Amino acid sequence: MVRHNNQLPNNLTQLQNLIKRDPASYKEEFHQQLAHFETTLEIFNLNPTQYNKKLDEQAMFLAQVAKCYPSEMKLFPQKIVDILKTHNTILHNDMRLALCKCLILLRNKNYITPFDLLELFFILLKSQDKYLREFLKTHIITDIKNINMKHKDMKFNATLQNFIFSMLRDTDARAAKLSIDILIELYQKNIWNDHKTVNIIADIGCFSKVTKVMVASLKFFLGKDEEEKAVESDSDNEIDPRDTMISNKFNKKTRKREKMVDKVKKVAKKMKKKKQNAPAFNFSALHLINNPQGFAEKLFKQIESSNERFEVKLMSLDVISRLIGLHNLFLFNFYPFLARLLMPHQREVTRILQFAAQAAHELVPPEVIEPVMKAIANNFITERNSTDVMAVGLNAVREICARCPLAIDEDLLRDLVQYKSYKEKSVMMASRSLIQLYRQSMPNLLHKKDRGRPTEATIELKSKKYGEVEVKNYIPGSEVLLNKESVDVIEKVKGKKKSKKNDSDSDEWVDVASSDSDINISTDSESDDEHDTEEEEELDDECNDDDTATVDSSQNNAVNKGNRKILKSKRKIKSIDIEEKINSARDIAMEKIFTDEDFKRIEGAQLKKHISGIKRNRSVIEDETNEPGELVKLSDIENIHKKRKHDKNARLETVLKGREDRDKFGYKDRRKNIHCSKTNREKKKTKNYQMVRHKVKGKIKRSFKDKQIAFRNYLIKQKKMR
Missing domain, CATH: 1.25.10 (Leucine-rich Repeat Variant)
Structure with missing residues (x-):
């Protein structure tokens, strides 16, 4: 080299x-x-x-x-x-x-x-x-x-x-x-x-004297981590409402059965949606804090004594509210602090309402959260405010009550429910959503006319007291597995004779779904429920007539007493049936290991409980309320049922979009053949006005004198013709 x-x-x-x-x-x-x-x-x-x-x-x-x-x-x-x-x-x-x-x-x-x-x-x-x-x-x-x-x-x-x-x-x-x-x-x-990393950020970052460090730490706890990959469930495990429609072809067609099919489809769709929207733990950083109670107290103390900007304080309040709701913490001073900020003119008031809802959980004593509820009711839900403010207040009450049902007392709830017939749709829908929430959680707080028609699910529902936890030693709905052998026999008969009605062996069951979904509804129970609901309707009507009209009191009292005795006896029978179902479900859970098919049948039975006996009025909202998640969406509180205001460009865009695929404005020639002749009436539309002026004048209403002159001329003309 x-x-x-x-x-x-x-x-x-x-x-x-x-x-x-x-x-x-x-x-x-x-x-x-x-x-x-x-x-x-x-x-x-x-x-x-x-x-x-x-x-x-x-x-x-x-x-x-x-x-x-x-x-x-x-x-x-x-x-x-x-x-x-x-x-x-x-x-x-x-x-x-x-x-x-x-x-x-x-x-x-x-x-x-x-x-x-x-x-x-x-x-x-x-x-x-x-x-x-x-x-x-x-x-x-x-x-x-x-x-x-x-x-x-x-x-x-x-x-x-x-x-x-x-x-x-x-x-x-x-x-x-x-x-x-x-x-x-x-x-x-x-x-x-x-x-260790999370707690370093919590203990030092959130309490740093440098504002940028504190804001970055708070944003860390408010930000989203990577979402957990949802495991897609097989299609075999889902309830297919089409099976209900197919099986309904071979049953006796009645109005009641058609309504039942529609309800099965709606409830199955909602149950599928709940499965897909299962709450994912996207805020795992908050779960890793070693001492959430001490961290929340320290952060709240910092807010009370700090001179930071309002936006920074809002971020701290957001973190505290999430900690309280996620870990079921007790921070009693937090609620009066929020109540002082709950005014319609307050900046970012919807976010403050969101924090109040996030900080509510079942273990919060009702008297502690009472200042928040009173502040919302007095400052928002009054007719001196605009309808949007009232709707936002009712939505906030609903979100708080979804997490803490005992937060509102019976008197205040019944007052808020009165807005169900309010003239403005946004307020009306917000009030009805509150009714729907308590129908599913604590219907006894509502007035009888607002509870809706009872279903098997609502009958089984028990109102919990403060701190009460319901622990079940059985799987609800598993009693349906007792009838599996009878259902298998029915399916074999259906496979041989699809076009014929069910035999006497299958009189006990009418299959409203195929073997995949296994939603079975008893005709006997249907008829019983139908009679019960009809009798209850009659009783309600008669009770209402007693309140509004002045009728013979002795006759009404006799009828009412008779109907009440019948209903009481039927309710006793129903309570006995529920106890038998619980005992059978407990026995099955102790003796058997459930398979996937068994769980599908149980799910179908639970779905039937929400359907049988339902007869809703048109005035009651039909959308079921979703189960509350870990966090409150701001859109749920700001949900106002009306078209939102657009700026000029947005309105112009919608106008131009509506004009697409539309005929040109003006006279439309509706002749099938454009070369054929037109009628005199059509030709008159294109003529010069001077040519048709004399005919237009004839349409003007004549005076009595003109009519006399015309009639005289007519008689003279007739006389000459003779």
Whole structure:
């Protein structure tokens, strides 16, 4: 190999290439460049504020060839680190960045430990060079990610977390902000998604004196993590309403059965929707807090004594409300604090209503949440406010009561229910949604006329007292498995004789679904329910007549007493049937291991309980209320049933969209053949007005004198014709 010694000291790129190919042959040139670096470094230390291009090139050259001469390069990384630690604040930006790149190159070749380098880089985050800070942040995240790629180094992670813990307490705002950003990004990338990271952010970040650090920490707890992948259920496990329609073809067609089919389809659709919209734990950071009660109390105390902007206080209130609702915490001072802010003119009042709903849970004592309910009722749900304000107030009450049914007393509930017939649709729908909620949870608080027609599901429903937990030692609906053998016989008969009616063996059951869905409804129970509902309707009508009309009291009392006795006896029979079903379900649960088919049959039986005996009035809302999730959607509170106002561009867009595929405005020639002749009436529309003026004049109503003259002329003309 030919050596060009006279050119190599000035051409470091060529020398670097030659050393990597043959380190032993160019060892002398390497030592020469190392000596040059030592000399240049001494000169640089005399004036570290100036950018030294020669030092930059020599440092990068030595970092590139360090692997070829490991013994000679042991002390080289420490010299670079000493420069950055000593002259950090006065170094030129380009010089500082070049030395950092040199250290990263040495780190990739394992000449410096990752902790020593990351510790130095965290110190360099205090520099005023914005580009350098972003560069270091990217490297820190990438390096920690690569270290934990194959397996998590717990010792390294714990040491580095403790160091970042101290950096968050640093007085330098830039270093603290970048440290919290690094922690949050590592959590979101599932690198440091453990309890320690979350609690560092909670204990230090949320209570930092630097507002940017506090806001970033609060946003971390309010932001969404990656959603859990939902496992799609097989189509065989779903109830298909088409089976109901098919099986209905072979049954006796009555109006009642047609209504039953429609209700089966609606309830099956809603149950499927609930399965698909199962609540996912998207806010897992809040679940990992070690002491949620202490964290919430400390955060609330900070709000009361802080002078931060209103937006920052709202974020803190949001985090507290989520913690209370998620962990069922007790923070009694939180509710009066919210009640003071609940005024229609308050900025972001819908979000404050959302926080009140999120902070409600079943263990909150009713007297504690009472100030919030009174503030909403007195300040929002009054006719002196606009209808939008009233609707928002009713929606907020509904969301609070969905999570804490005992939050409202019977008198206030019945007052709010009176808006069900309000003239404005938004208020009316909000009030009816409140009725629908309590029909499913505590119907005894509603007036009798607002409870709706009872179903088997509502009969089984028990109103809970404060702190009461209902623990069942059986699977509801499993009593239907007792009749499996009889149903199998019916299915065999149906397979042989589809077009014929059921035999006497199948008189007990009428299949309203195929074998896939197994929704079975008894005709006997249908007839009983029909008679019950008809008799109850008659009783209600008679009771209403007693309240409104003045009829003979003795006759009405006799009729009412008789009807009440019949209903009481039937209710006793129903309560006995329910006890028998519970006992049978308990026995089955103890003796049998349920299969997938059994669970499908149980689900069908539970669906039937929501359908049988239902006869709703038109005035009652038909949409079932969804079960409350972990968090309250702001759209549920702001849900106003009317067209929202658009700006001019949005209105113009809807107008132009409506004109698409529409005929041109004006006269439409409706002749099938455009070449055929027109009638005189059609021709008259295109004629000049002067040509048809005399005919138009004839349409004007004549006076009595004109009629006399015309009649006289007519008689004269008739006389002459004779």
